[in-house]
Amino acid sequence: MNKEQYIYYLTGFMDGESCFCVALKNQRSAKVRWVLDPVFHVTQHAVNKEILYDIQRLFNCGIVIKKYGQPDTMQFVVQSRKELVEKVIPFFKKYELITKKKDFGIFAEVVEDLNQHKHKDKKEFIKLLKKVFQMNGGGKQRRYKLKDVLESLGSSETIRQTS
Amino acid sequence: MNKEQYIYYLTGFMDGESCFCVALKNQRSAKVRWVLDPVFHVTQHAVNKEILYDIQRLFNCGIVIKKYGQPDTMQFVVQSRKELVEKVIPFFKKYELITKKKDFGIFAEVVEDLNQHKHKDKKEFIKLLKKVFQMNGGGKQRRYKLKDVLESLGSSETIRQTS
Numbered sequence: 001m002n003k004e005q006y007i008y009y010l011t012g013f014m015d016g017e018s019c020f021c022v023a024l025k026n027q028r029s030a031k032v033r034w035v036l037d038p039v040f041h042v043t044q045h046a047v048n049k050e051i052l053y054d055i056q057r058l059f060n061c062g063i064v065i066k067k068y069g070q071p072d073t074m075q076f077v078v079q080s081r082k083e084l085v086e087k088v089i090p091f092f093k094k095y096e097l098i099t100k101k102k103d104f105g106i107f108a109e110v111v112e113d114l115n116q117h118k119h120k121d122k123k124e125f126i127k128l129l130k131k132v133f134q135m136n137g138g139g140k141q142r143r144y145k146l147k148d149v150l151e152s153l154g155s156s157e158t159i160r161q162t163s
Numbered sequence: 164m165n166k167e168q169y170i171y172y173l174t175g176f177m178d179g180e181s182c183f184c185v186a187l188k189n190q191r192s193a194k195v196r197w198v199l200d201p202v203f204h205v206t207q208h209a210v211n212k213e214i215l216y217d218i219q220r221l222f223n224c225g226i227v228i229k230k231y232g233q234p235d236t237m238q239f240v241v242q243s244r245k246e247l248v249e250k251v252i253p254f255f256k257k258y259e260l261i262t263k264k265k266d267f268g269i270f271a272e273v274v275e276d277l278n279q280h281k282h283k284d285k286k287e288f289i290k291l292l293k294k295v296f297q298m299n300g301g302g303k304q305r306r307y308k309l310k311d312v313l314e315s316l317g318s319s320e321t322i323r324q325t326s
Contacts, residue, residue: 001171001259008168009175009261016179045300048262096164098172099211137208 010058011095013051018042020100020107022132024144034149036119036128038111040088042076043067052076061087084111103135126153173221174258176214181205183263183270185295187307197312199282199291201274203251205239206230215239224250247274266298289316 001009023037040062042055052064055076062078078088089108097104110131118124133139133146164172186200203225205218215227218239225241241251252271260267273294281287296302296309 005167005171008164008171009178012172012175012177013179013262014175015172016176044262051261098176098214099207 006054007058007095010051010055011092011097014042014055015097015099017044018100020103020135022107022110022135024129024132024142024149026144033152034125034129036110036114036132037079038081038084038107038114040078040084040107044074046072046074049074059083059087059091081111081115085115106131106135122153126150169217170221170258173214173218174255174260177205177218178260178262180207181263183266183298185270185273185298187292187295187305187312189307196315197288197292199273199277199295200242201244201247201270201277203241203247203270207237209235209237212237222246222250222254244274244278248278269294269298285316289313 019041021039021041023039025035025037027033027035042052044052046066049064052074053076056062056064059078061080061083062076064074064076067073067075078084089111092104093108110128113119113124113128119128129146129149133142139146182204184202184204186202188198188200190196190198205215207215209229212227215237216239219225219227222241224243224246225239227237227239230236230238241247252274255267256271273291276282276287276291282291292309292312296305302309
């Protein structure tokens with residue numbers, strides 16, 4: 001496999017094994033209650049960790065770690081906003097995904113909006129929330145329901161987001 | 164993406180999303196009790212079914228079906244021994260897998276041996292069994308334990324395999 005072929009191979013591999021996630025964190029006691037936290041990760045059994053290091057070299061960023069609580073599972077993780085904006089998102093704009101096309105599209109929009117601090121405006125934050133709940137199967141796996149988060153925002157004084 | 168790039172993309176995708184499985188079936192009442200049944204499949208949520216049809220076109224064989232009992236999950240399946248030997252195995256000898264390299268290697272050996280009817284010899288069948296139990300994480304997911312199957316073979320008159 002030459003270098004270009006390997007890039008397409010890894011792109012297809014990531015289309016299956018990666019996740020574009022935007023975690024919604026509830027900081028109950030903090031001034032800013034709801035925080036959106038985007039992360040890109042690729043998960044593998046530890047026996048396949050070499051491919052995670054190959055992916056790390058491909059992006060020239062991110063870390064390879066053991067998954068918390070699952071020592072046999074490893075992840076390539078990019079959580080830095082700067083690295084997502086400068087490396088991960090441009091890569092997948094060039095090498096397009098197929099099955100994760102929609103999730104990536106939303107992820108890219110959300111990361112860009114967070115990067116422009118749009119989340120500090122309540123209306124914009126609600127737009128972002130709605131987008132995020134359209135990802136990865138419509139938020140079925142999420143701890144919090146969109147309805148409940150929106151309700152809590154209605155009565156909240158501070159609807160900002162850490163940048 | 165041109166055609167060659169797409170082949171590498173699909174190869175990487177299948178490295179993540181496929182399974183080279185050799186089911187071990189217990190035909191309690193039949194003359195031949197234990198049957199090894201190789202199958203290659205790629206599994207996706209139904210919303211991604213188009214890529215399964217692309218894979219079907221790539222191999223020019225196999226079927227795309229709903230997974231039994233899971234209507235939201237679809238599979239591209241190749242179970243025909245002839246198609247495995249003539250289409251699937253040569254493909255992955257040309258376009259090599261990375262994380263499933265070992266499982267594919269065992270799968271290819273087992274399918275070839277079954278194709279040559281080696282399983283009709285008891286010693287050869289035991290060799291095949293041992294190989295099969297080295298696949299996909301060492302048989303931890305299997306219904307039957309290797310030890311129990313080998314024990315049952317010790318007292319069995321007929322250790323053949325359907326061809």
